[in-house]
Amino acid sequence: MNKPSVAPSPPTAPTPEQQFLRLRIALTLFFALGGFLFAGWAIRIPAIKEQTHASPASLGLALFCMTAAAVVSMLVTGRLCRRFGSRRMTVTAAALLSATVFLSPLTHSAPTLGLVLIVFGAAYGGIDVAGNSVAVELIQATDRPLMPGFHAANSLGSLAGAGLGGLLATSLTPTRHLLLLVPVGLAATALGGRVLLSTPTPARRAAGAAPATDRQDRPDTAGRGSARVRPDVLVFGVLGLCAAYSQGALDTWVPLHISDDLDGGPGVAAAGYATVTLMLALGRLLGTRLLERLGQTAVVTAGGLAAGAAMVVAALSTQPWLVFAGLAVTGLGLANIFPVAMARAGAAGGPDGVALASTLGYSGILVAPPSIGFLAQGLGLPVALNAIAVMIVASGVIAYAARNRGVPAARGTARTPVEENNPA
Numbered sequence: 001m002n003k004p005s006v007a008p009s010p011p012t013a014p015t016p017e018q019q020f021l022r023l024r025i026a027l028t029l030f031f032a033l034g035g036f037l038f039a040g041w042a043i044r045i046p047a048i049k050e051q052t053h054a055s056p057a058s059l060g061l062a063l064f065c066m067t068a069a070a071v072v073s074m075l076v077t078g079r080l081c082r083r084f085g086s087r088r089m090t091v092t093a094a095a096l097l098s099a100t101v102f103l104s105p106l107t108h109s110a111p112t113l114g115l116v117l118i119v120f121g122a123a124y125g126g127i128d129v130a131g132n133s134v135a136v137e138l139i140q141a142t143d144r145p146l147m148p149g150f151h152a153a154n155s156l157g158s159l160a161g162a163g164l165g166g167l168l169a170t171s172l173t174p175t176r177h178l179l180l181l182v183p184v185g186l187a188a189t190a191l192g193g194r195v196l197l198s199t200p201t202p203a204r205r206a207a208g209a210a211p212a213t214d215r216q217d218r219p220d221t222a223g224r225g226s227a228r229v230r231p232d233v234l235v236f237g238v239l240g241l242c243a244a245y246s247q248g249a250l251d252t253w254v255p256l257h258i259s260d261d262l263d264g265g266p267g268v269a270a271a272g273y274a275t276v277t278l279m280l281a282l283g284r285l286l287g288t289r290l291l292e293r294l295g296q297t298a299v300v301t302a303g304g305l306a307a308g309a310a311m312v313v314a315a316l317s318t319q320p321w322l323v324f325a326g327l328a329v330t331g332l333g334l335a336n337i338f339p340v341a342m343a344r345a346g347a348a349g350g351p352d353g354v355a356l357a358s359t360l361g362y363s364g365i366l367v368a369p370p371s372i373g374f375l376a377q378g379l380g381l382p383v384a385l386n387a388i389a390v391m392i393v394a395s396g397v398i399a400y401a402a403r404n405r406g407v408p409a410a411r412g413t414a415r416t417p418v419e420e421n422n423p424a
Contacts, residue, residue: 016202020142026195027134028153030094033188034127035157037101040181041120043165044174048104048113051174058110065114066121067366071359073125078133078355080126086133086351091193093126098185105174125358132354134196136346141201145296147339148287155281233349235402237360239300240341242395245364246307246334249388250276252369254314254327257381262320275324276331283335291336296344297403300337304396307333308389315385330392337395344402 014022049059081089100120107113135150168177254276255269264272283303290299307330314326338361345357375384 014199019199019202020138022195022199023138023201024146024149026192026199027090027131027138028150029188029192030090030127030131030196031150031153032157032160033094033185033192034097034124034131035154035159036161037097037181037185038124039158039161040165041101041104041178043162043169044105044177047169047174048107051105052107052110052113054110054113059113062110062114062117066117066124067362069118069121070125070128071362073122074129074355074358074362077126077129078350078352081130081133081351081355086130086137087196089130090127090134091189091196093123093130094189094193095186096123097127098182098189101181101185102175102178105178125362128362129351129355129358132342132358133346133351136343136350136354137201139343140347145288145291145340145343147343148284148291148336151339151342152281152284152287155277155284159277159281230349230353232402233345233353233356235398236341236345236348236353237357239395239398239402240338240345240357240361241364242391242398243334243337243341243364244361245368246311246388246391246395247280247338248365248368249372249385249391250327250330250334253372253376253381253385257315257385258320258323261382262318262323264320268320272324272327275327279328279331280335283332284339287336287339291340296340297400300340300399301396303333303335304337304392304394304399305333307331308393308396311389311392312386315382315389330388334392337392337399340399 045059045063052059052062054062077089077093097120100116100123103116103120104113107116131150132147135147139146165177168180172180251273254272258264258272259269262268287299310326310329310333312326314323314330317323317326341361342354342357345353347353349356372381372384372387375387
């Protein structure tokens, strides 16, 4: 006797929590991919310099082409995100970054290298702004300060890219090494892009409001007039500049400080760099919970003051263990300042706010190495490194002064990410 057939049940639609999780994982992948590809390219710069027979000056000019293209791209990407959608721009920039990472070792002159790096820099600037814009969208939808976790993924991706590159550098030429990164980058872009472009963000419901339509990847229209520089966005951009300046100076000068002023060997100098990088990543991994528990002003202000004091110890102490302890506290305190600045700039100005904050932050990274070098020429490097402490403390002061900026006047609606999580 035949049993009656049972029609298969229709697939269950994902819950809002599942949608958020998918989007968060996909965007985390893009943040990690950006750090992974850039670090993989950066560690091959010495070999590329030798291949192109570039002088220090001509190599610096070629690298300037990349940074200048990144800055211009950051400004343009904010507008493109408004027109085409932040998610599409994230996927497009990631694909371009993946496809161009191997071009540098194919060049044989500094001018050609500079032309290639214009495209690579534009892609890197694009994924920075577009990815942070998508992150702001998720923060606004979830009412959770998720930005530090995304930036932690970028830091961990950088560590992975540098570590893998160090292993492959002994056995592979720069061309073969970077060519291997192309399929990895494109596969990650396809995997993350499929989720990012097909999964809507469930709209947040205000108290007593009717359900809103799930947001697909569509042009960002909120704050259409925000291309004009708003005071709130500028304040948060300066906050990001202080944090990025500090991180850029640490990356450049800490190894030299340990090797020259403390007579540390190459391994000890590398350990100092790794200490800062690892503590930045750890602080950002813990960032969301800290921000939810303590509030943004407390985390950024206290972190800035603690990191500033620790940096003075790291700069002036002659005891290696004190220097390393100071660097560890500096990395932890600094970790969440830039992510918070990006989130608040995006909440205040949309993609254009993210673009302005990214541009100012990148400018801080550019200015940091030469400014510390200029101060070190006349005052010595230990004294010059105190400029980092000044910038970190300034970021804490700015965060406290701007604690109420961007907070809506109306209080009957759902809280926004720019509000304090634990208001006094």
